[in-house]
Amino acid sequence: MTSGPRSDPSDPVPSVGGRGDVAYRRPPAPLRIGRLAVDLPVVLAPMAGVTNRAFRRLCRGYGAGLYVSEMVTARALVERNERTLEMVRFDPDERPRSVQLYGVDPAVMAEAVRILVDGCGVEHVDLNVGCPAPKVTRKGGGAALAVRRVLLGDIVAASVRAAGDVPFTVKMRTGVDDRHPTYLEAGRVAEDAGAAAVALHARSAEQLYSGAADWTAIARLKEAVRTIPVLGNGDILEGADAVRMIAETGCDGVVVGRGCLGRPWLFRDLADALSGRPVAAPPPLGEVVAVLRRHADLLVDTFGPARGVLHVRKHAGWYLAGYPVGGAVRKELNAVSSLAGLDTVLDRLDPGLTLQPGAERVVRGHTNGPRPVAVPDGWYDRIDDPTPPGRDAELALSGG
Numbered sequence: 001m002t003s004g005p006r007s008d009p010s011d012p013v014p015s016v017g018g019r020g021d022v023a024y025r026r027p028p029a030p031l032r033i034g035r036l037a038v039d040l041p042v043v044l045a046p047m048a049g050v051t052n053r054a055f056r057r058l059c060r061g062y063g064a065g066l067y068v069s070e071m072v073t074a075r076a077l078v079e080r081n082e083r084t085l086e087m088v089r090f091d092p093d094e095r096p097r098s099v100q101l102y103g104v105d106p107a108v109m110a111e112a113v114r115i116l117v118d119g120c121g122v123e124h125v126d127l128n129v130g131c132p133a134p135k136v137t138r139k140g141g142g143a144a145l146a147v148r149r150v151l152l153g154d155i156v157a158a159s160v161r162a163a164g165d166v167p168f169t170v171k172m173r174t175g176v177d178d179r180h181p182t183y184l185e186a187g188r189v190a191e192d193a194g195a196a197a198v199a200l201h202a203r204s205a206e207q208l209y210s211g212a213a214d215w216t217a218i219a220r221l222k223e224a225v226r227t228i229p230v231l232g233n234g235d236i237l238e239g240a241d242a243v244r245m246i247a248e249t250g251c252d253g254v255v256v257g258r259g260c261l262g263r264p265w266l267f268r269d270l271a272d273a274l275s276g277r278p279v280a281a282p283p284p285l286g287e288v289v290a291v292l293r294r295h296a297d298l299l300v301d302t303f304g305p306a307r308g309v310l311h312v313r314k315h316a317g318w319y320l321a322g323y324p325v326g327g328a329v330r331k332e333l334n335a336v337s338s339l340a341g342l343d344t345v346l347d348r349l350d351p352g353l354t355l356q357p358g359a360e361r362v363v364r365g366h367t368n369g370p371r372p373v374a375v376p377d378g379w380y381d382r383i384d385d386p387t388p389p390g391r392d393a394e395l396a397l398s399g400g
Contacts, residue, residue, distance in 0.1 A: 031066070031253045033229060034167025034196035036096055036124060039064035041253030042242065042270050043199070043231060045171075046071050046100040046126070047365070049314070050261065054298035057091055058291075059260065062268040066098055071128050074103030074112035075394040088120050096123035100171070102131065104141050104151070105388040106158035113162040125163055127156065127195075129186060130173040132205035138374035139393035143173045143205035146182035147379055150386045153189045160194035167196035171233070171255070174217050176373050177206035180380065183217060187225045199231035199255050208369025209258070219249040231255050237361050239266070239273030246274075261364035262318025264291065282360060285323050286351025292319040296342055309337060316342075322359025325349060 031041035042065040044051060049070070056067040069087060076084040090097045099122050103109040109127075116122035129152065131142030138144075145152055160168045170190040175181035187198045200221050202213040213234025222230045232245050233255035242254045260266045269279045295315060300308030316333040329345060336342045376389065 031229065033066070033124065033169060035165055036066070036167055038066045038096075038253075040267075040271050040274065041246075042066070042267060042274075043253060043255045044068055044260065044267075045201075045233060045255045045257035046128070047257060047261075049311075050365075052087070052299075052302060052311075053089060053091060053094075054295065054302040054311075055264070056094065057298055058295050059264045059267050060094070062265050063271040065267055065270075066096065066124065067094075068098040068100050068124075068126060071100045071102050071131070072112075073394060074101050074105075074108045075391075077101075077112045077115055078108055088116065088122070090120070097121055098124040098126070100126040100128050101159075102128040102136070102141060102394075103155065104139075104145060104393045106151075106154045108394065109155050110158040110162035113159045113166075113168070117163055117166050122166065124167050124169070125159065126169045126171055126199075127159065128171060130171050130201050130205070132173065132208050132373065134374050137176070137205060138376065140376050140379065140389035141393050143176055143182075143373070144375045144379065146172055146186040147176065147180065147375070147383055148385060149185055149189050150384045151388060152186060153193045154386055156190050156193035156195050168194070169197040169199065170195050171199040171201070173201050174204045174214065176375065177204050183221055184224045187221050187230070191225050191228050195228060197229040197231060197252075198225055199233055201233040201255070201257075203234060205373045206370050208371055209363075209366040210369035215245060215249050218245070218251050222250045222252075229253065233257065235259075236270075237266075237363070239269035239279045242270050243273050258363055258365040262292075262315060262321055263364075264295075282322075282355040284351060285320075285325070285349055285353040288319055288323070289346050289349060289351065292316060293342070293346065295319075296339060300339060305338065309339065309342070312336070312339075312342060318364040321364055322355045322362050323353050324356060325353070 031038040040063055044059055044065065044067040046068045051068060051070050059067055072084055072087055088099055099116055101112055103112060113125055116125055128142060129146050136142035156170060172183055172186050174183045183200055190198050200218050202215055202217045218232040229252035231253045232249055232251040236242055236254050236256045237259040245251060245254055272279045296312045299311045303311060313334050313336060317330060332345045
């Protein structure tokens, strides 16, 4: 197939799904997080290796929302790690600028927040209290941090003071596992310490990405946290899911992760669904390829030809999920080494192919779990200990 003229990274986002434009029309009620008023109550979840500057730019073209960067490690930022500094660069027109931080020490977190706010013009900072990765939890970070309620409160309070009038929020999971739920108390701790909002991925760390998200936990958190917005995360795969989550849980907005992988137009669908407009049918393959090619241009523009094409390989599989292109095509795309090679494969595809029935709900990205969670020895016996874990609990690099 011919996918048309190759786009310049500054070109408008291609239309998708049969509409002649992707103009966004404001829904009735914006999401208010501290001083921020976000027109659409939708947040892009930070995802390692995904929510970089290129992907955020692509998604922003489909509607308003809060588009959060990949997770950045506080200590790496304070120590001016080169890769981390690259991750907190933004497009000149990117507003609001949003970063998620990982950290376990109040003083280091506060310094990292100051760098983001004063040096990078960041307008929203989020704390990761949900990462389930063993290298994180076994040191007391991520989802394990919520067990240590006093330390968590100290981290949030120090970060809020450092942020000034920039809103600081907390994203968490329901707990370490079913025996150690943490989200209700962690939500109240964050609220009392000055957080501007809390977000809940309605799975435990043990679940990882398996099973269904427990939306009833989002409703319980909304009942427990009364003065700040509560955002729900988990299983938002179509526009109607956001409408249903808000109706069923009373949450103030939704956080979208895996549902937008290979489908950045999901943000347009969410805007339409939340505003009561018809949601477009899944796009034919020709339109999907045009967006993939646009994404490839942005990745190469951001990371250079070599690194950019490595990123493209991962995304190509997500874009084509559910379209009957065959295993040989997928294998070829996983080996491309240049944009020209990408074009060679894409130009052979049938632009009229449509998404297979039911594939709208195919989950892209992580599907692993459940898996037991490792935490430091004696961790559950020290819930009121304010002492930060050792320096080795703070990862040297960012991105998860």
